[in-house]
Amino acid sequence: DTAVSQTPKYLVTQMGNDKSIKCEQNLGHDTMYWYKQDSKKFLKIMFSYNNKELIINETVPNRFSPKSPDKAHLNLHINSLELGDSAVYFCASSQEDPRRRGAYNEQFFGPGTRLTVL
Amino acid sequence: GQNIDQPTEMTATEGAIVQINCTYQTSGFNGLFWYQQHAGEAPTFLSYNVLDGLEEKGRFSSFLSRSKGYSYLLLKELQMKDSASYLCAVRDPMDSNYQLIWGAGTKLIIKP
Secondary structure (H helix, E strand, C coil), X not given: CCCEEEECCEEEECCCCCEEEEXXXXXXXXXXEEEEECXXXXXXXXXXXXXXXXXXXCCCCXXXXXXXXXXXXXXXXXXXXXXXXXXXEEEEEECCCCCCCCCCCCCEECXXXXXXXX | CCEEECCCEEEEECCCXXXXXXXXXXCCCXXXXXXXXXXXXXXXXXXXXXXXXXXXXXXXXXXXXXXCCEEEEEECCXXXXXXXXXXXXXXXXXXCCCCEEECCCEEEEEEC
């Protein structure tokens, strides 16, 4: 059973296109995240949702728009793709609301989506 | 500000022991995580420390000193499959975004 799944695993597209990445978790977790990992392997948080509510919205271009139709799904839509968007995008989930003091907050990661913009 | 420092790369020999250090400077502290990430794969959870001391889990142990802002991950009886990046992440309750603060990771290379 896959705990956190993402589709597609690989995405190659031209500059200027619009693309979406989907994420689903079957762990019953309340919180989901999108991370970007660049070529230097540094994980950067982009967004986080808790029960469909946006709770983390880092400084990312507004070409990136997350959507959470329910707490098991968090999709990422990217408009007008640029060369600098090439990276691996990871979805993750955690049981608890990270805003709760003392939350354990172990995060479970999806397999990643390798986006290449040409 | 918030900052986490780890060595960029380390090399060790199969069967040996290696210690990967992590130092952090954050406004607050509410737990430190270690994750393992094999090349081309997702990070996977290894350990969690919130109190000072050593947490042991099989061949892997993690140590925390909150007063020093310091942690290490100790890997014993190294195996070739331990070649991976090891990421340190700190939970800072003072962070207005409630996020984990991630280090850049230490790439561990195991040689026969």
